[in-house]
Ligand code: ADP
């Protein structure tokens with residue numbers, strides 16, 4: 001059915017918009033002309049129109065592959081609302097309903113069909129599609145095809161069948177998160193000589209900030225009180241129980257807070273999400289389960305009280321702030337435990353070696369961001385393959401951190417770990433090593449004879465916080481690793497020799513180590 005002559009006409013008449021945004025028009029034209037396209041736009045960037053408009057301009061039905069079954073109904077409703085003939089097929093549907101959809105498809109009375117990948121790949125479904133005229137395939141959340149990506153789904157890999165079975169049908173792959181490696185994998189597995197349409201991932205209205213984690217509940221509370229009283233925000237935590245505790249603490253201190261995690265019933269979750277969408281002063285304290293379906297424009301801050309596992313995750317979560325374009329904050333508290341816990345999660349998981357390595361690389365990239373002495377935005381965008389200049393709108397740009405050359409303390413720390421292990425035949429945790437360096441004569445040290453070590457007391461000039469900051473750097477850079485399976489003891493890592501040979505310098509942000517008003521300043 002050709003109701004429209006041009007993409008512009010469809011945009012105006014169906015969706016009521018006067019102009020395409022950014023790369024939308026070029027992406028639409030590519031697919032209308034029968035070519036493959038890769039569309040990379042941040043969430044809210046307007047990816048849907050990139051395939052919905054070609055669906056109206058090309059003959060046949062557009063097949064939209066999406067893993068998000070929960071959102072299909074909403075998408076179909078929105079399209080029907082503007083007079084587009086759309087439907088979905090999925091496992092939650094009554095048989096009569098899916099029969100009705102199939103009949104409409106056979107009669108050629110459908111513009112778009114949403115389907116989950118596992119459903120699409122069923123032999124009966126593929127045969128059925130063979131009997132239809134297909135306008136295009138749109139593969140949403142295309143990063144799911146990537147092993148390297150943060151949300152790998154095996155059934156996505158099998159979507160390469162589309163290219164083999166329907167070589168003449170254009171394909172569009174869409175995603176909001178794809179670093180260069182993931183991008184390559186999407187193209188390789190799903191597309192053929194695609195044109196790429198990459199929107200900037202910059203969110204200029206978001207102010208990025210990372211603070212040193214001390215007493216995180218109090219830090220969070222004062223951040224909210226000082227900068228966002230009575231406003232709406234999301235606080236991300238790593239564990240369910242922590243969500244509950246922090247929500248309770250905020251509530252007890254006058255912040256209207258709710259917790260949200262996958263342990264709540266579906267009904268209760270829907271209720272809390274709806275409340276968050278409607279009201280303008282609610283803070284939701286959540287695990288990453290709180291994500292899908294949030295489209296609130298005036299979220300004024302996203303806070304992380306625990307460090308996310310990857311930059312993709314961080315970017316996606318912080319991206320929920322400031323959709324309305326007004327100033328918003330991305331605030332994260334970060335400390336040694338984040339590094340230790342995350343490493344532990346990776347090590348004790350059932351994942352295979354390759355996945356553990358991938359997770360470790362992603363975590364390292366995240367650590368690099370958290371510890372960065374320079375522009376946060378430059379770091380973030382660089383991760384997604386985008387070059388940029390210092391932004392002037394992040395903590396490091398506004399307040400360039402003074403750096404402290406911690407190479408010598410780093411060497412002391414490494415020697416101390418080595419010597420203690422040599423003397424006792426076992427390795428020790430962070431606190432014990434720091435106690436030795438500071439020359440503390442406590443019971444454990446005396447019992448082990450560690451007051452006889454040559455490294456005993458050689459670090460008494462530095463405070464605990466300073467030692468921990470040095471340690472974090474060394475862990476992030478693989479000079480030291482934390483043996484999570486043996487009570488978090490410290491071991492020397494791959495780069496320890498490079499440090500001792502003088503091939504590695506260690507710089508720590510002074511703000512991470514200065515104790516306010518304390519006698520231990522950074523040297
Ligand atoms: P994404 O899928 O990239 O997260 P959507 O396709 O849901 O983003 O679009 C986000 C919002 O932007 C929607 O409300 C959509 O209607 C709106 N939008 C998209 N393109 C345009 C446009 N050209 N003009 C105005 N609004 C648009």
Ligand code: ZN
Nearest residue numbers: 375391394397
């Ligand atoms: Zn900056």
